Amino acid sequence: MTDHIQTELSGGVxxxxxxxxxxxxxxxxxxxxxxSDAVERARTDDxxxxxxxxxxxxxxxxxxxxxxxxxxxxxGQQPTDMSVFRFLxxxxxxxxxxxxxxxxxxxxxxxxxxxxxDMVVVAEDALLSVPFINLALAPEAASSMLLxxxxxxxxAFEMFALGEPIDGRTAVAWGLANRAVPADGVEAAAxxxxxxxxxxxxxxxxxxxxxxxxxxxxxxxxxxxxxxxGSQMSSPEAMEAFMAFSQKRAPDFSKAG
Numbered sequence: 087m088t089d090h091i092q093t094e095l096s097g098g099v100x101x102x103x104x105x106x107x108x109x110x111x112x113x114x115x116x117x118x119x120x121x122s123d124a125v126e127r128a129r130t131d132d133x134x135x136x137x138x139x140x141x142x143x144x145x146x147x148x149x150x151x152x153x154x155x156x157x158x159x160x161x162g163q164q165p166t167d168m169s170v171f172r173f174l175x176x177x178x179x180x181x182x183x184x185x186x187x188x189x190x191x192x193x194x195x196x197x198x199x200x201x202x203x204d205m206v207v208v209a210e211d212a213l214l215s216v217p218f219i220n221l222a223l224a225p226e227a228a229s230s231m232l233l234x235x236x237x238x239x240x241x242a243f244e245m246f247a248l249g250e251p252i253d254g255r256t257a258v259a260w261g262l263a264n265r266a267v268p269a270d271g272v273e274a275a276a277x278x279x280x281x282x283x284x285x286x287x288x289x290x291x292x293x294x295x296x297x298x299x300x301x302x303x304x305x306x307x308x309x310x311x312x313x314x315x316g317s318q319m320s321s322p323e324a325m326e327a328f329m330a331f332s333q334k335r336a337p338d339f340s341k342a343g
Contacts, residue, residue, distance in 0.1 A: 197214045207264065
C-alpha cells in the first residue's frame with residue numbers, strides 16, 4: 087500500500103485520490119497496485135455505486151513515473167508483469183459508473199484512464215495529452231481503440247503521433263469529456279455528477295454499462311498493446327527517448343530505423 091493513493095467512501099461514491107502532488111501525481115508501480123485494489127473493491131463492494139477519480143495539487147497526473155518505469159525495464163520486467171497491468175484489467179472489467187475530475191495536466195495514463203470513465207469533468211484550462219510516441223513507446227489501456235472511437239481516427243492519430251496537448255474546452259468539443267468548467271469548480275461538478283449516478287437504479291445502470299462495453303475485447307486489446315509496449319521499452323529508440331527525458335533535451339531519432 088502507498089499513501090499516494092487515498093480512498094474515501096461516502097454516499098455510495100468511492101473517491102480515489104491521486105495524492106502525489108509534488109511529482110504532479112506521476113504514477114509508480116506501488117500506486118498502480120493501490121489503484122487496482124481500489125477499483126477491485128469498488129466492483130465487488132455493494133456499498134459502492136460510483137467510482138470517482140480525483141487528484142491533489144495542480145495536475146491530475148503526469149502519467150507513468152518515468153524513473154520508476156525505466157528501473158523496472160532495466161531489470162527485464164515486461165509491462166504485462168507489472169502492477170499497471172493489474173490496474174488495466176480492473177478497469178476493463180469495471181462495470182459500475184466511473185467519474186473523473188481533471189485539473190491541470192493529464193498525460194499518458196492520466197488521459198487514457200479517462201477513456202474508461204463514463205463521465206468526465208475537466209477544467210477549461212486543463213491540458214490532456216498522450217505522448218507515447220514522443221517516448222518511443224506505444225498506446226496502452228485499450229486507447230488504440232477507445233481514443234479513435236471517441237474523437238475519430240485523424241484527431242486520435244495526431245494526438246498519438248505528435249503528443250501535443252488539447253485543452254479542456256477542446257476535450258469537450260471532441261467528445262473526451264462531458265463538462266468543461268473553471269478549475270475551481272471541477273471538484274464540485276464531478277461530485278454532483280457522481281451523486282446523481284449513485285442515486286440511480288444500481289442494477290439497471292450496471293447492466294447498461296455492460297451492454298455498452300466489451301470487457302473481454304478491451305482486455306484482449308490491452309494485452310496486445312502490452313506486447314507492443316514491451317518490445318518498444320527495450321528498443322534503441324526508447325533508450326534514446328528515456329535518456330533525452332532525463333537530460334531534459336529533445337530526443338534524436340535520426341539514426342532510428
